[in-house]
Amino acid sequence: MTDAAIATPIEPKRARGRPRKTVDERDDGNRRPELLKAAALLFRRQGFAATTTRDIAAAAGMQSGSPFYHFKSKHALLYAVMEEGMHSALARQAAAIEVSARDSKANTPQVQLRCLVRAHFDVLHGPGSDFIPVMLYEHRSLLVRQRTALAQLQVQYESAWSPALEALHASGQLRAPVKLARLLILGALSWSVQWFDRKKGASLDELADAACALFVNPCGTDQELRSNFARSPTD
Amino acid sequence: MTDAAIATPIEPKRARGRPRKTVDERDDGNRRPELLKAAALLFRRQGFAATTTRDIAAAAGMQSGSPFYHFKSKHALLYAVMEEGMHSALARQAAAIEVSARDSKANTPQVQLRCLVRAHFDVLHGPGSDFIPVMLYEHRSLLVRQRTALAQLQVQYESAWSPALEALHASGQLRAPVKLARLLILGALSWSVQWFDRKKGASLDELADAACALFVNPCGTDQELRSNFARSPTD
DNA sequence: CCTACCGATCGGTAGG
DNA sequence: CCTACCGATCGGTAGG
Numbered sequence: 175m176t177d178a179a180i181a182t183p184i185e186p187k188r189a190r191g192r193p194r195k196t197v198d199e200r201d202d203g204n205r206r207p208e209l210l211k212a213a214a215l216l217f218r219r220q221g222f223a224a225t226t227t228r229d230i231a232a233a234a235g236m237q238s239g240s241p242f243y244h245f246k247s248k249h250a251l252l253y254a255v256m257e258e259g260m261h262s263a264l265a266r267q268a269a270a271i272e273v274s275a276r277d278s279k280a281n282t283p284q285v286q287l288r289c290l291v292r293a294h295f296d297v298l299h300g301p302g303s304d305f306i307p308v309m310l311y312e313h314r315s316l317l318v319r320q321r322t323a324l325a326q327l328q329v330q331y332e333s334a335w336s337p338a339l340e341a342l343h344a345s346g347q348l349r350a351p352v353k354l355a356r357l358l359i360l361g362a363l364s365w366s367v368q369w370f371d372r373k374k375g376a377s378l379d380e381l382a383d384a385a386c387a388l389f390v391n392p393c394g395t396d397q398e399l400r401s402n403f404a405r406s407p408t409d
Numbered sequence: 410m411t412d413a414a415i416a417t418p419i420e421p422k423r424a425r426g427r428p429r430k431t432v433d434e435r436d437d438g439n440r441r442p443e444l445l446k447a448a449a450l451l452f453r454r455q456g457f458a459a460t461t462t463r464d465i466a467a468a469a470g471m472q473s474g475s476p477f478y479h480f481k482s483k484h485a486l487l488y489a490v491m492e493e494g495m496h497s498a499l500a501r502q503a504a505a506i507e508v509s510a511r512d513s514k515a516n517t518p519q520v521q522l523r524c525l526v527r528a529h530f531d532v533l534h535g536p537g538s539d540f541i542p543v544m545l546y547e548h549r550s551l552l553v554r555q556r557t558a559l560a561q562l563q564v565q566y567e568s569a570w571s572p573a574l575e576a577l578h579a580s581g582q583l584r585a586p587v588k589l590a591r592l593l594i595l596g597a598l599s600w601s602v603q604w605f606d607r608k609k610g611a612s613l614d615e616l617a618d619a620a621c622a623l624f625v626n627p628c629g630t631d632q633e634l635r636s637n638f639a640r641s642p643t644d
Numbered sequence: 645c646c647t648a649c650c651g652a653t654c655g656g657t658a659g660g
Numbered sequence: 661c662c663t664a665c666c667g668a669t670c671g672g673t674a675g676g
Contacts, residue, residue: 226653227654237663239661240661244661247656365596462670
């Protein structure tokens with residue numbers, strides 16, 4: 175707690191210069207991130223079961239046994255990829271929400287949804303975007319306890335959509351039940367992993383526009399337009 | 410073309426009584442369908458790479474080498490599952506389209522879409538519904554030539570959605586570009602494989618209702634309501 | 645469709 | 661993090 179920490183080499187974490195091993199994070203020159211990145215790429219392209227730990231080792235420039243110095247099993251590697259993906263996704267989502275909240279004037283539910291959609295496409299297709307697709311498509315390869323551990327983060331990610339969806343539903347701009355709407359919307363976006371190609375076709379912004387146009391009904395019952403609707407023949 | 414076909418045993422296919430082997434379809438008591446069904450179930454639950462041909466043999470009540478009497482390789486088994494799934498899906502889709510077309514009075518684009526959506530949910534979650542999910546989630550496990558062969562059937566299945574979507578777009582009831590809308594909609598439906606549970610929650614009909622409510626905008630520009638919108642402040 | 649089997653590969657480890 | 665290796669498993673086949 176004092177300046178002594180500066181002089182003594184017992185600082186618990188993140189010593190400058192060449193990194194030191196800890197019990198928690200033995201990092202040895204920090205090849206761990208490279209392994210994770212290689213694993214994410216290969217798991218995404220080939221699937222978990224079809225990827226060998228030797229493939230991953232080679233992609234990271236190591237020998238066949240070396241990944242097991244960093245991860246105690248192939249399953250631990252899979253879990254680490256997904257966990258890292260979720261933390262990164264949550265961070266990106268939080269940033270998107272904060273940005274839309276900053277401009278309180280334009281912070282309508284439509285804008286909030288659009289930001290969430292755009293952030294989700296970024297997570298799926300932006301740079302370094304192999305981690306979350308692995309989580310989406312290799313969920314069944316996890317061990318049971320790993321699945322339950324991840325579930326928390328997933329619930330957190332999905333919950334962030336609720337306020338905007340509830341508001342849109344209340345104003346009649348989202349016509350499906352909120353819970354089903356969230357499942358269908360997230361599915362529509364996530365499925366883009368199967369067909370989206372960054373190099374051709376629409377941009378991520380155009381994609382987000384199309385998705386919002388598809389889901390959000392502009393003539394909600396709360397709009398000024400509503401008065402034109404309210405007087406139905408049954409009045 | 411004449412009655413002769415009834416009397417003579419040279420009818421090319423589907424002889425009554427115990428089935429006969431052909432070069433094309435050696436069926437030997439017809440255990441092939443059982444193998445396909447077992448393979449579909451296991452491929453869906455565990456994935457292609459994580460399922461062994463021994464698993465499949467055991468599930469069909471055979472010994473480990475026997476699947477290779479019916480299929481020349483594990484990949485051929487995978488392809489057969491997907492091909493069967495697509496043919497079944499196309500048949501169900503055609504039936505749904507025919508039903509909606511029969512009642513020409515109520516055959517609006519909305520009704521057409523609703524029928525397609527409902528048929529798709531049936532394909533994904535109805536009885537014997539392991540084949541199409543395998544096709545959706547094990548696409549990358551196919552060999553290249555298998556993938557190109559399946560592509561024809563998939564294009565056919567997806568094309569059937571175009572007329573309804575085009576009509577809805579033209580009337581302003583579908584606000585996203587048709588091509589992107591089809592991809593997003595099919596994705597939203599197909600993703601339900603990940604979360605839908607037949608034993609709890611919504612029924613397939615409720616699901617179809619929610620999906621249509623989400624995608625289709627009831628106040629299109631062609632509706633009678635349109636006249637209320639057309640006079641925007643810029644007029 | 646079964647029996648018996650082969651060659652190859654794979655996750656993981658010991659020991660340094 | 662490498663070397664050398666083990667035990668188990670897997671897709672596929674011959675021969676009946």
